[in-house]
Amino acid sequence: MAESSAERAAADSGTARQQPPLAVPASAVPAAGSDPAAVPDAGPEPAAGSDQAAPDVSRVPTVVVDDLHVIYRIYGTGTGHGNATAALRRMLLRQGSPNVTTVHAVRGVTFTAYRGEAIGIIGSNGSGKSTLLKAIAGLLPADRGRVYTDGQPSLLGVNAALMNDLTGGTNVLLGGLAMGMSQEEIHSRYQDIVDFSGINEKDDFISLPMRTYSSGMAARLRFSIAAAKNHDVLMIDEALATGDRAFQKRSEERIRELRKEAGTVFLVSHNNTSIRDTCDRVLWIERGELLMDGPTDEVVQAYEDHGGR
Numbered sequence: 001m002a003e004s005s006a007e008r009a010a011a012d013s014g015t016a017r018q019q020p021p022l023a024v025p026a027s028a029v030p031a032a033g034s035d036p037a038a039v040p041d042a043g044p045e046p047a048a049g050s051d052q053a054a055p056d057v058s059r060v061p062t063v064v065v066d067d068l069h070v071i072y073r074i075y076g077t078g079t080g081h082g083n084a085t086a087a088l089r090r091m092l093l094r095q096g097s098p099n100v101t102t103v104h105a106v107r108g109v110t111f112t113a114y115r116g117e118a119i120g121i122i123g124s125n126g127s128g129k130s131t132l133l134k135a136i137a138g139l140l141p142a143d144r145g146r147v148y149t150d151g152q153p154s155l156l157g158v159n160a161a162l163m164n165d166l167t168g169g170t171n172v173l174l175g176g177l178a179m180g181m182s183q184e185e186i187h188s189r190y191q192d193i194v195d196f197s198g199i200n201e202k203d204d205f206i207s208l209p210m211r212t213y214s215s216g217m218a219a220r221l222r223f224s225i226a227a228a229k230n231h232d233v234l235m236i237d238e239a240l241a242t243g244d245r246a247f248q249k250r251s252e253e254r255i256r257e258l259r260k261e262a263g264t265v266f267l268v269s270h271n272n273t274s275i276r277d278t279c280d281r282v283l284w285i286e287r288g289e290l291l292m293d294g295p296t297d298e299v300v301q302a303y304e305d306h307g308g309r
């Protein structure tokens, strides 16, 4: 679980602490499962300290990520014996644990996010963007390092769980309750949420079970539910890529509003135009490392110069 109160953390650690300069070890190995061919290239050589400014004490920090490492452990690899029966048999025979493969998905990432910022996270496939968001949301434990957050971050991913057998309308109610809204609040926002999603534009789909929705429709509804509430920290994983252009425009507008309402928004996307339109700061992650952290134009330009799309 992510730890509480970035302010407390910043105070504890004396906010002005020097963040370690970014170092890309020469021995850096691509994380298993990532596609090295898809990595544009090693990217710009990060100048020590140039891309990770010291925390700004004049603004309110909402998320502090300090030398974060996340490692996935995949059990039973190589043997084909990863199921429960095989595990029980091994226990009964008092055999050791099966082979474990590790994937070091996030490697020493450090940054501070502030209230009012919209931060894009870019990088090639398998570079660690979603893993970083999940770790900030407290859904994955840190192997090393720390994450401090202000309030409970809400992760809105294309895989965010709603109940497929329930109607879109019931999911709006459940999603709202899960986010801590009162029944009255949900009822008063219900029509806005449905209209924003555009689910009912062609027919009364909101009365049908979500399993009848296309993946784009489901993603739009998830975004609309999550965006109905003002979040301290809202994290969006690729949601904008799923809707049509009109929905993307509405989402971008809503992200701008959420920013004005003093939250912090993280957006993971492969759509550089969305990132440019929505974010004022961008983190470029490659092979689990933070390669660049700076103003959107500079970072996206560098990413594109190195073949990123």
Ligand SMILES: Nc1ncnc2c1ncn2[C@@H]1O[C@H](COP(=O)(O)OP(=O)(O)OP(=O)(O)O)[C@@H](O)[C@H]1O
Pocket (backbone or CB within 6 Å): 031, 032, 033, 034, 072, 073, 074, 103, 105, 123, 124, 125, 126, 127, 128, 129, 130, 131, 132
């Ligand atoms: N549940 C998991 N178990 C094991 N390895 C995983 C798991 N999820 C992701 N990985 C690995 O961690 C690394 C980072 O994956 P992640 O999904 O964070 O990348 P990403 O940058 O979000 O990718 P994409 O842009 O393709 O969505 C990859 O090498 C991936 O194979």
